[in-house]
Amino acid sequence: MKSKDHPEKMLIAYHDPRSPVAEAFRTLRANLQFAALDGPLKSILLTSAGPGEGKSTVAANLAIAVAQAGKRVILVDADLRRPRLHSLFSLPNGIGLTNLLIRNAGMEALQETNIQGLRILTSGPLPPNPSELLGSDSMTSVIKMLGEDADLVIYDTPPIIAVTDAAVLAPRVDGTLIVLKLGATSRDAAVRAKNLLQASRARMLGVVINDVKGAETYGYYYYYYATDESRYKAQGSGVQA
Numbered sequence: 256m257k258s259k260d261h262p263e264k265m266l267i268a269y270h271d272p273r274s275p276v277a278e279a280f281r282t283l284r285a286n287l288q289f290a291a292l293d294g295p296l297k298s299i300l301l302t303s304a305g306p307g308e309g310k311s312t313v314a315a316n317l318a319i320a321v322a323q324a325g326k327r328v329i330l331v332d333a334d335l336r337r338p339r340l341h342s343l344f345s346l347p348n349g350i351g352l353t354n355l356l357i358r359n360a361g362m363e364a365l366q367e368t369n370i371q372g373l374r375i376l377t378s379g380p381l382p383p384n385p386s387e388l389l390g391s392d393s394m395t396s397v398i399k400m401l402g403e404d405a406d407l408v409i410y411d412t413p414p415i416i417a418v419t420d421a422a423v424l425a426p427r428v429d430g431t432l433i434v435l436k437l438g439a440t441s442r443d444a445a446v447r448a449k450n451l452l453q454a455s456r457a458r459m460l461g462v463v464i465n466d467v468k469g470a471e472t473y474g475y476y477y478y479y480y481a482t483d484e485s486r487y488k489a490q491g492s493g494v495q496a
Contacts (some may be wrong), residue, residue, distance in 0.1 A: 268319040298428040302421035308436040311339040322373035335385035338378035351379025389425040427455030
């Protein structure tokens with residue numbers, strides 16, 4: 256069977272915490288602390304250049320790694336087109352983010368997980384107008400409400416080249432990571448994704464390079480972070496700025 260049929264193979268940071276992959280996510284967690292020179296990051300957004308690059312899996316494992324460090328984490332499925340987080344965590348998706356946005360649900364929409372400190376806000380019913388909802392005043396209110404109830408809120412959003420959802424939401428959070436898959440994402444697509452986020456005035460934190468080196472049951476994840484002030488590199492991925 257494919258690994259997507261087994262969520263435990265995707266939530267590596269929880270099910271196999273001693274693996275090199277889990278360690279890479281802890282490195283990512285640590286490196287993000289260097290991005291918080293002027294104060295802690297309270298909210299970050301993950302997107303990708305295109306579909307199938309592993310952004311939801313990276314978002315989920317990063318959320319687990321942060322929660323394992325004793326932080327209160329809310330993981331939000333803001334991909335209102337092809338949500339995946341409810342499947343990864345084997346949760347129902349009848350009520351979620353869309354319900355908060357149209358104000359027929361409150362914080363009870365958040366679901367507990369087996370990971371202490373980690374709660375999930377699934378997408379909820381898929382709306383006909385995702386970009387408009389994510390750009391609404393209601394979304395601003397939801398961001399504020401979630402931020403007051405967690406140490407870190409992580410938003411999983413659709414690929415930025417395909418739709419505008421990530422570009423609409425990115426300026427409202429403290430920082431953005433782009434997930435790229437080695438051997439699948441073209442250089443042109445990566446540059447275009449970066450340019451779209453910069454045009455939206457998002458604060459770029461860096462890039463997560465996914466599937467750099469294959470393993471028997473799953474790929475390794477590597478993190479590369481760079482700003483004008485400093486550069487940090489994890490797991491020797493060989494990625495260049």
